Structures are given as structure tokens and as C-alpha cells.
Amino acid sequence: MAMTLSEKVLARAAGKDEVTPGEIVQTEIDWIMTNDATTHVSIDIFEQKLLKQEIKHPERVIWVVDHNIPAESVETANVHRKQRIFAGKHGFNSHVGEGICHQLLVEKYVLPGQVVIGADSHTCSHGALGAFATGVGSTDLVGAIREGSLWFMVPATLKFHLTGKLREGVTTKDLILTIIGDISANGANYRAMEFSGPAVSTLSFESRLALCNLVVEAGGKNAIMEADEKVVGYLRRNRPQGATGVVLQGDQGAAYEKFFHYDLSQIAPVVACPHAVDNVSPIIAVEGREIDQVFVGSCSNGRIEDLRILGRILKGNRVHSRVRLAVSPASTRVFLQALEEGLISTFLEAGAMVLNPNCSTCWGGCQAVVGDGERLLSTGTRNFKGRSGSALAEVFLGSVYSAGAAALAGKIVNPINYLGL
Amino acid sequence: MDYKGRVWKFGDNIDTDVIFPSQYMLLPTIEEMKVHTFEPLVANFHEKVRPGDMILGGENFGGGSSREQAPSVLKAVGITCIIAKSFARIFYRNAINIGLLAIVCNCYDEVHEGDVLSVDLAWQIIEVEGSELRFGFKSFPPHVTQMVAAGGLIEYINGSGR
Numbered sequence: 001m002a003m004t005l006s007e008k009v010l011a012r013a014a015g016k017d018e019v020t021p022g023e024i025v026q027t028e029i030d031w032i033m034t035n036d037a038t039t040h041v042s043i044d045i046f047e048q049k050l051l052k053q054e055i056k057h058p059e060r061v062i063w064v065v066d067h068n069i070p071a072e073s074v075e076t077a078n079v080h081r082k083q084r085i086f087a088g089k090h091g092f093n094s095h096v097g098e099g100i101c102h103q104l105l106v107e108k109y110v111l112p113g114q115v116v117i118g119a120d121s122h123t124c125s126h127g128a129l130g131a132f133a134t135g136v137g138s139t140d141l142v143g144a145i146r147e148g149s150l151w152f153m154v155p156a157t158l159k160f161h162l163t164g165k166l167r168e169g170v171t172t173k174d175l176i177l178t179i180i181g182d183i184s185a186n187g188a189n190y191r192a193m194e195f196s197g198p199a200v201s202t203l204s205f206e207s208r209l210a211l212c213n214l215v216v217e218a219g220g221k222n223a224i225m226e227a228d229e230k231v232v233g234y235l236r237r238n239r240p241q242g243a244t245g246v247v248l249q250g251d252q253g254a255a256y257e258k259f260f261h262y263d264l265s266q267i268a269p270v271v272a273c274p275h276a277v278d279n280v281s282p283i284i285a286v287e288g289r290e291i292d293q294v295f296v297g298s299c300s301n302g303r304i305e306d307l308r309i310l311g312r313i314l315k316g317n318r319v320h321s322r323v324r325l326a327v328s329p330a331s332t333r334v335f336l337q338a339l340e341e342g343l344i345s346t347f348l349e350a351g352a353m354v355l356n357p358n359c360s361t362c363w364g365g366c367q368a369v370v371g372d373g374e375r376l377l378s379t380g381t382r383n384f385k386g387r388s389g390s391a392l393a394e395v396f397l398g399s400v401y402s403a404g405a406a407a408l409a410g411k412i413v414n415p416i417n418y419l420g421l
Numbered sequence: 422m423d424y425k426g427r428v429w430k431f432g433d434n435i436d437t438d439v440i441f442p443s444q445y446m447l448l449p450t451i452e453e454m455k456v457h458t459f460e461p462l463v464a465n466f467h468e469k470v471r472p473g474d475m476i477l478g479g480e481n482f483g484g485g486s487s488r489e490q491a492p493s494v495l496k497a498v499g500i501t502c503i504i505a506k507s508f509a510r511i512f513y514r515n516a517i518n519i520g521l522l523a524i525v526c527n528c529y530d531e532v533h534e535g536d537v538l539s540v541d542l543a544w545q546i547i548e549v550e551g552s553e554l555r556f557g558f559k560s561f562p563p564h565v566t567q568m569v570a571a572g573g574l575i576e577y578i579n580g581s582g583r
Contacts, residue, residue, distance in 0.1 A: 120486075385438070
């Protein structure tokens with residue numbers, strides 16, 4: 001029977017010829033990621049509840065400290081210490097302060113055709129590599145490290161057929177926010193979201209990561225895209241062994257639950273307004289709102305491509321006197337590249353604060369938070385009440401063009417007009 | 422009757438960050454975390470809630486983050502059961518995995534805050550005390566039913582002999 005791409009990846013990992021939506025399969029896991037936001041919870045479950053305290057494949061487990069790093073309190077430092085002892089004892093791959101987990105997994109681990117779980121909802125990002133990747137909680141994580149496998153219900157697939165080309169000043173952040181606004185915060189609940197069509201080849205690999213990163217905000221179980229020569233090229237350049245994984249394609253005639261068509265040339269700059277990611281509005285409808293802080297970073301938009309765009313916007317300009325601009329590169333590798341290209345100097349000369357690679361403002365747990373009644377424009381992932389500090393603050397989500405333009409203007413503006421694009 | 426408790430009623434899209442805000446996630450234990458349950462929405466929820474209480478949500482309950490702290494603090498303050506029109510996927514899975522019942526039922530419009538509900542798992546019926554109202558709900562898939570019966574995923578693995 002013809003299968004979608006997600007079904008093919010799951011079938012392969014489950015050792016089955018075919019799987020169908022709704023079927024429950026026990027699936028081998030290639031990579032299991034856990035970060036400092038929840039690893040301590042998993043450790044307590046492992047040590048206090050599990051009878052047979054064994055780890056099937058410690059070499060497949062990746063522990064990343066990216067949420068509250070550097071530690072902002074003694075309490076957090078002690079939680080990190082507890083995690084570090086556990087990770088060291090069991091021989092996990094460990095990364096402390098080197099970058100955001102989803103970026104590190106792209107730089108170092110995930111390959112096309114693999115199955116990845118992470119104790120972090122934005123694990124769906126890795127669908128851009130043609131992998132099946134989804135977020136889980138602490139108990140699932142313990143089950144997976146114990147058994148090396150986990151049960152999944154095979155999701156039905158929503159197919160997003162993409163045509164046309166994004167115009168300058170519009171990014172995949174605008175595209176995915178537009179889609180989330182259209183289908184709502186649970187429009188893809190329990191579903192795979194597959195992005196395909198002639199427009200995919202026009203999108204850079206990094207911008208595809210940003211597209212896949214936010215599908216969970218529509219309830220999606222995973223995002224998936226076929227790995228093409230751009231993905232394989234990235235892997236050849238960035239992985240020492242040059243491994244490129246198993247590139248799978250969906251079958252002709254596979255059954256999709258629903259089709260959607262988006263003409264990328266029709267996508268305009270949008271923002272997600274407080275306090276829901278599906279509360280999406282054309283940016284022109286909220287122009288003029290004053291901004292107190294701008295954040296560029298996160299697993300959504302903290303990659304070199306984003307920093308290059310910000311650099312072009314800030315070059316030779318000063319950040320508006322009202323605005324605090326915080327920039328956090330997504331990883332050490334991204335930071336070093338930005339340094340080499342002179343982008344960090346550009347940011348600092350423009351009046352920005354450059355922070356270490358971490359989840360930062362988007363997570364609101366350790367740095368660059370906003371106060372009561374303040375308004376933040378963020379390239380991050382979520383704008384829930386209290387997400388980036390005060391529950392009385394307003395968080396708008398938008399592209400790096402919208403963020404950079406707002407940092408200069410001191411208010412929300414249409415980046416296409418403001419930047420003369 | 423399996424569960425009986427008083428209802429706390431919330432709206433649609435109750436997300437993980439309002440159930441349990443990010444800034445408390447690195448507290449050392451669930452016991453220390455639980456005092457911040459629902460902090461952005463209900464002041465001192467942990468003091469007002471009574472063991473056995475239930476939560477009634479609208480659409481997409483638990484949307485957002487994968488943080489298991491969200492269902493865990495609800496369980497820790499004494500919530501036994503969450504009933505909603507629909508759940509976000511990861512929250513639903515996390516709740517089942519820790520032995521916190523998550524039930525999809527269309528009783529939202531007719532049940533009010535403070536009502537006392539009885540939930541019968543075997544018969545898949547929810548009754549509202551002091552009224553004739555009864556609502557059915559769908560059973561879990563067989564694999565999930567086994568985990569619910571075991572008390573959660575870890576208990577299921579412990580009992581499987583694997």
C-alpha cells in the first residue's frame with residue numbers, strides 16, 4: 001500500500017512493511033534528546049519508579065543544557081549538577097552551553113530517515129531533514145531510554161502543497177504563522193504536517209527548519225519534508241563523517257487526510273498577537289504599536305541566516321532609544337560564524353545586547369525577560385501569557401525582518417515598506 | 422464509580438505555560454513546583470484545590486510545551502481527572518503516562534464550576550451530582566487502556582517483565 005513520508009519513516013523504524021494511520025507501533029528510536037528544563041524530572045522517575053534501572057542505548061541519548069544557562073540561581077546550578085552527574089554516570093552525549101538543543105541536533109546528530117524524540121515540543125524541527133521527530137514528556141523519555149523504543153500512534157498526514165516564491169522581506173516564519181492562523185492552535189492535533197511542492201526547492205535548509213519548528217503550535221505531532229540536495233549538501237559540509245542517512249520519499253497515491261495549497265508569493269508579513277500563536281494578524285493591522293524589547297534568537301530564528309538578515313538591517317543604524325534589542329545566536333557554531341562575518345560587531349555598534357546561545361527571552365526562565373505592561377516583539381516560538389516574563393506583558397511573534405525593523409523604529413512597522421524592500 | 426470530585430472549569434486553549442510557568446521548571450522537585458500551579462490564572466490555586474477535585478477544560482487543553490511538569494503539578498495538588506472537549510497531543514500522552522486521567526467528553530456546556538462529578542471508567546459515564554445529567558465518553562485504544570490500568574507507562578514497563 002502507498003504510504004506518506006511520515007508513514008514510511010515509522011514503518012522502517014518499526015521493522016514493518018507498512019503502517020496505517022491510527023495503528024500503534026513500537027518504534028526504535030535513533031536519537032533521544034533531553035534538556036535542562038526537564039531532565040531532573042526524568043531522573044526522579046528513573047531512580048524512584050523504575051524497577052530495572054538500565055539504559056538500552058546510552059550512545060543514542062543527548063543531554064543539552066540550553067534553557068537556564070548560565071545558571072541564574074544556586075538552585076538552578078544544583079539542578080544542573082544533578083543532571084550532569086546522571087548524564088556522566090550513564091555516558092550520554094553532553095552539551096552544556098553550546099547552543100539550543102534543536103540546533104545542536106541539526107549540526108551534529110539527526111539524519112534523514114531517522115526517528116527522533118526530544119523532551120521538548122519543538123523537536124518537530126527535525127522534520128526538515130526528512131526525519132520523524134516529535135516532542136514527548138519526561139515519562140516517555142524514561143521509557144525510551146530504558147527500552148530504546150517507544151510506542152507511537154501513526155498519525156494521519158495533512159499535506160501542504162507549496163508553490164510560488166516568498167518575496168524579499170517575507171520568511172518562512174510568516175508562512176508558518178499564516179498557516180497556524182488559518183488552521184488554529186489545534187488544527188493539526190495528532191497529525192503529521194507534510195510540506196511539499198515546487199516551492200520547497202526555493203527555500204533554504206535553514207528556513208525549512210524554521211517552517212517545521214512551529215508545527216506543534218498548530219498541534220502537529222511532527223513536520224516532515226523530503227530531504228533534497230540542499231539537505232544532503234548541508235550534511236556533507238557539516239558532518240565529519242559525511243553521513244547523509246536514508247533519504248525516503250512518500251509514495252505516489254499515498255492517502256492524505258487533507259490537502260492545503262499555499263502560494264508563497266501571496267504571503268505577507270504577519271505577527272502572532274498576544275497571547276496565542278494562532279492569533280495571527282497581518283502586520284499592517286498592528287502597525288504603530290510601541291515596542292519596549294525586541295528578541296532575535298531561539299530554535300525558531302536564531303540561525304546564521306537570521307543573523308545575516310538582522311545584520312543587513314542594523315548595519316550603520318542605531319536601535320531606537322526606547323528599545324532593548326537582545327540577540328542570542330542559536331549555537332556556538334552560529335555565534336562563531338557571526339563573529340567571523342562581522343555581524344556581532346554590527347549588532348553591538350547598533351546598540352544591541354548579544355547573549356550567549358540559549359533559549360533566552362523565548363523561554364523567559366533565566367534572562368532578558370520583560371516587565372509589567374511592556375511589549376515584546378520576538379522571533380521566538382510562543383507568546384503565551386507570561387511566556388517571556390511578566391503575565392502583564394504583551395508578546396508579539398514575527399520574522400527577523402519584522403523584529404529588526406521594529407528595533408529601529410521603536411514600534412511595529414511593515415518591514416517591506418520601512419526597509420524599502 | 423471510580424472518581425468523584427468538585428469541578429474547576431476553564432476555557433479553551435489552556436496552555437502548558439499558564440498551567441505551569443517556565444520560570445519554575447528548574448525547581449528541584451514536583452513538590453516545590455506545585456505551589457505555582459495555574460499561577461497566571463488563579464492566585465494560590467494549590468491552597469484552594471481539594472484532593473479529588475477535577476478540571477473541566479474546553480478545546481485543546483494543555484496546548485504548547487511538552488513539559489510533563491504541567492500534568493505532574495496538577496496531580497500533585499490532588500487533581501484526579503481532567504475532562505475536556507479536546508486535548509493537545511503531548512499533554513494528553515503525558516497525563517496518561519503519569520496515571521492522571523484525561524477524558525474527552527462533550528459535557529462542557531452543561532457542567533459548571535463547583536459541580537460534583539462522578540466518573541465511571543468501566544461504563545464510560547460521567548454523572549453530575551444532584552441532577553439527571555449523564556454523559557458518555559469514548560474508551561481509550563486497547564494499548565492505552567493497558568497503561569491506564571497499570572497506573573502509567575513506568576508501572577506498565579515494570580510489570581511487563583521486559
